Amino acid sequence: MYSGKARAYTNIALIKYWGKENQELIIPMNNSLSLTLDAFYTETEVTFSKELKEDQFYLDNQWQDSKATLKVSRFLDFVRSKTDSSLRAVVKSKNFVPTAAGLASSASGLAALAGAASDALNLNLTPEELSRLARRGSGSACRSIYGGFAEWQKGYSDETSYAVQIPSSDFENDLSMIFVVVNDAQKDISSRDGMQRTVETSAFYDGWLQTVPQDLAKAKKAIKEKDFIALGEVSESSALKMHGTTLAATPPFTYWSAESMKVMNLVRQIRNGGLPCYFTMDAGPNVKLLVERKNEAALLSAMSAHLDAKQLVVAHAGPAIEILSK
Numbered sequence: 231m232y233s234g235k236a237r238a239y240t241n242i243a244l245i246k247y248w249g250k251e252n253q254e255l256i257i258p259m260n261n262s263l264s265l266t267l268d269a270f271y272t273e274t275e276v277t278f279s280k281e282l283k284e285d286q287f288y289l290d291n292q293w294q295d296s297k298a299t300l301k302v303s304r305f306l307d308f309v310r311s312k313t314d315s316s317l318r319a320v321v322k323s324k325n326f327v328p329t330a331a332g333l334a335s336s337a338s339g340l341a342a343l344a345g346a347a348s349d350a351l352n353l354n355l356t357p358e359e360l361s362r363l364a365r366r367g368s369g370s371a372c373r374s375i376y377g378g379f380a381e382w383q384k385g386y387s388d389e390t391s392y393a394v395q396i397p398s399s400d401f402e403n404d405l406s407m408i409f410v411v412v413n414d415a416q417k418d419i420s421s422r423d424g425m426q427r428t429v430e431t432s433a434f435y436d437g438w439l440q441t442v443p444q445d446l447a448k449a450k451k452a453i454k455e456k457d458f459i460a461l462g463e464v465s466e467s468s469a470l471k472m473h474g475t476t477l478a479a480t481p482p483f484t485y486w487s488a489e490s491m492k493v494m495n496l497v498r499q500i501r502n503g504g505l506p507c508y509f510t511m512d513a514g515p516n517v518k519l520l521v522e523r524k525n526e527a528a529l530l531s532a533m534s535a536h537l538d539a540k541q542l543v544v545a546h547a548g549p550a551i552e553i554l555s556k
């Protein structure tokens with residue numbers, strides 16, 4: 231029996247990953263940049279054993295059926311192919327997210343899985359190698375190997391596509407991210423399906439892609455100069471352009487609900503009132519607010535005048551993946 235355990239934190243992209251150049255290898259169309267957060271993390275334990283006839287996946291102590299297990303078992307197949315092993319595994323994952331629903335991320339889950347599996351098999355991977363491995367589970371997971379700011383360098387092959395830490399002289403600790411949990415969530419299209427449909431059919435996709443390199447450069451410059459306004463502006467713009475591509479897909483779709491729009495307009499209103507704050511969104515209706523830590527309380531009170539305080543979850547910069555003693 232070989233077992234391993236890891237804890238990995240979620241990350242939110244400021245410059246979005248939205249589309250694959252290679253589905254099988256999960257090579258993205260563009261580089262992306264994220265902030266790892268402390269509020270949500272996944273702890274995963276993996277035990278490979280020759281006694282097992284098939285992989286078993288438990289999430290928060292609930293056995294998961296084959297559909298829910300798809301990303302996990304595909305990832306384990308990949309690990310087995312890399313290590314010439316045929317051993318099946320029991321995977322036990324626990325998501326540590328505040329009560330608010332829908333905040334767990336596949337990024338922390340697949341990153342924790344990669345960490346636990348490599349620990350179980352004593353692969354002793356470098357962060358770059360672990361990032362490359364996690365990418366095969368889920369693209370955004372490759373960024374959760376690092377704390378603070380990370381850049382996923384798209385590369386052009388399995389070997390060259392992985393994330394690296396962005397030096398930031400602690401700027402991440404000047405920031406807060408407030409998750410606004412939106413309750414009118416309709417059944418979402420998964421990020422994997424949403425980006426595939428967009429790449430294949432959206433008239434706006436190329437326009438989005440052309441703007442990414444300059445946005446990435448702006449974001450890295452803003453981090454280097456600790457320029458919050460510049461980072462907020464380029465992050466909000468990146469999210470809006472990414473989501474704009476879905477409207478021109480066939481069939482068109484959007485992750486924005488009526489409440490999402492209300493929150494976005496509220497952020498603009500508060501910003502125009504003089505409090506620097508920006509928003510970003512991913513493959514769901516929840517809205518993530520970016521604000522300087524010194525203005526976190528002011529933004530929280532401005533938002534709670536319009537929203538139920540239970541919908542607001544505060545996060546700060548989070549650490550790198552942790553391999554936990556078995």
Ligand SMILES: O=C(O)C[C@@](O)(CF)CCOP(=O)(O)OP(=O)(O)O
Nearest residue numbers: 243246247368369370421422512513
């Ligand atoms: O995180 C970002 O950069 C932007 C998104 O969150 C926007 F929704 C996409 C994340 O996609 P992911 O779940 O990693 O897809 P996979 O590679 O098909 O598993």
